[in-house]
Amino acid sequence: MNIHTIATHLNKLAEDAGTGFDFDCTPINGEIDVLQVEIIGREEIPIFVSISDNQILCIAYLWGEDEVKQDKRMNMMEAMLEMNIPMPLSSFAKVENKYVVFGALSINSSLEDIELEVVTLSDNSLEVINEMDSYLN
Amino acid sequence: MSIFKKIITAVRGGASEAGEAIIDANSTRIFEQEIRDSEKHITIAKRDLTEVMAKQMQAARELAQVQASIKEHEGYAMQALNQGNEALAIEVAEKISELEISAAEQQQANESFLTSSDRLKELIKKSERQLTEYKRQLTMVKTTESVQKATSAITDNFSASNSKLLNAKDSLERIKKKQAMFDDKLKAAEQLESETPDSSLQSKLQAAGIGAQKTSAQSVLDRLKNK
Numbered sequence: 001m002n003i004h005t006i007a008t009h010l011n012k013l014a015e016d017a018g019t020g021f022d023f024d025c026t027p028i029n030g031e032i033d034v035l036q037v038e039i040i041g042r043e044e045i046p047i048f049v050s051i052s053d054n055q056i057l058c059i060a061y062l063w064g065e066d067e068v069k070q071d072k073r074m075n076m077m078e079a080m081l082e083m084n085i086p087m088p089l090s091s092f093a094k095v096e097n098k099y100v101v102f103g104a105l106s107i108n109s110s111l112e113d114i115e116l117e118v119v120t121l122s123d124n125s126l127e128v129i130n131e132m133d134s135y136l137n
Numbered sequence: 138m139s140i141f142k143k144i145i146t147a148v149r150g151g152a153s154e155a156g157e158a159i160i161d162a163n164s165t166r167i168f169e170q171e172i173r174d175s176e177k178h179i180t181i182a183k184r185d186l187t188e189v190m191a192k193q194m195q196a197a198r199e200l201a202q203v204q205a206s207i208k209e210h211e212g213y214a215m216q217a218l219n220q221g222n223e224a225l226a227i228e229v230a231e232k233i234s235e236l237e238i239s240a241a242e243q244q245q246a247n248e249s250f251l252t253s254s255d256r257l258k259e260l261i262k263k264s265e266r267q268l269t270e271y272k273r274q275l276t277m278v279k280t281t282e283s284v285q286k287a288t289s290a291i292t293d294n295f296s297a298s299n300s301k302l303l304n305a306k307d308s309l310e311r312i313k314k315k316q317a318m319f320d321d322k323l324k325a326a327e328q329l330e331s332e333t334p335d336s337s338l339q340s341k342l343q344a345a346g347i348g349a350q351k352t353s354a355q356s357v358l359d360r361l362k363n364k
Contacts, residue, residue: 030290032283041315044308050287052279057287063305095288129309136306 001056001107003027003035006049009111010037010118019119037118045125047118056105058117060125065097067136076135083128089120101125140274144281168275175268179261186257193250200243207236 007025022040027033028048035049048059068076080092080099090101101124103117129136210233217226303311342348 028290028294030293031286032290034287034290034294036291036294041319042312044303044311048287048291050283052283054276055280057280057284059284059287067305095284126309126312129305133306 003033039122047121058121059100059102060121062099072135087124090124140277172271179264182261189254196247203240
């Protein structure tokens with residue numbers, strides 16, 4: 001599995017997508033390859049897919065530390081921890097100064113599993129931002 | 138220090154700078170070497186275990202044979218005694234005594250093989266636990282590094298294209314607007330669809346010269362001429 005296989009699969013889905021979304025994938029070159037997956041209509045919150053030796057990581061960036069109302073920071077974190085298990089397929093994490101939701105898949109996952117992961121992650125991101133609205137500037 | 142702690146310390150301590158490794162590449166290589174060594178040790182230990190187990194089975198089989206032979210000869214000795222043939226009975230008893238020595242030796246060998254195989258099994262189990270632990274730790278290091286590298290690639294890409302990740306609330310607002318626009322379009326299309334019979338009647342009326350007429354170039358010209 002590599003990001004180009006995933007990109008080809010998602011780009012050619014169009015109307016056939018089992019999840020009902022259109023995708024636009026752009027590979028980002030770097031020390032490790034990252035695939036930027038945009039769901040049409042939700043371009044503002046892309047999903048980044050990277051592949052390491054033993055897992056596929058899908059990450060959506062939610063908000064930066066600077067967007068958090070500092071007096072509500074603890075409440076926000078508690079809410080995130082409480083929501084972590086109920087939230088399907090994704091978990092919260094922090095990468096540098098950004099809060100993220102991510103999903104980790106086995107390297108042997110099918111393309112359909114990856115598609116479902118990306119869409120679920122996108123749905124979760126929107127819902128989380130909506131729900132956590134009161135903690136953000 | 139545990140790898141978990143090292144990662145936390147490194148991330149907190151500002152090793153989050155792009156490109157700065159959590160644990161230097163050399164340590165990762167040492168780690169990988171340790172994993173390969175452990176795997177080699179386990180393979181050797183498993184081969185040894187197979188050999189020891191085979192020898193133990195052989196010893197057990199031989200022991201059983203000797204014990205059966207002892208029983209058999211005891212029967213012979215009893216028969217000889219019953220016949221009053223003491224000389225023969227003594228000869229058989231000597232044989233039994235030889236067999237008993239051999240049985241004791243086999244018993245000892247059997248026990249020693251059993252102890253060795255238990256020790257090897259324990260060693261293999263321990264090494265496998267260690268190996269799983271090494272692999273788990275290496276995964277943690279590698280994942281942390283790959284996330285950092287991915288983040289740095291994403292950040293570079295955004296700064297290169299002069300765009301940036303939007304504020305979360307703004308992003309959501311824009312997505313919602315797009316969704317609303319899409320819904321509106323869908324609604325408008327439905328509405329249009331439902332209005333079609335009406336509009337076709339309108340065009341029929343117009344064709345028949347009934348009702349409000351469309352402004353044509355000719356009518357404009359006529360109006361201008363009449364001024």
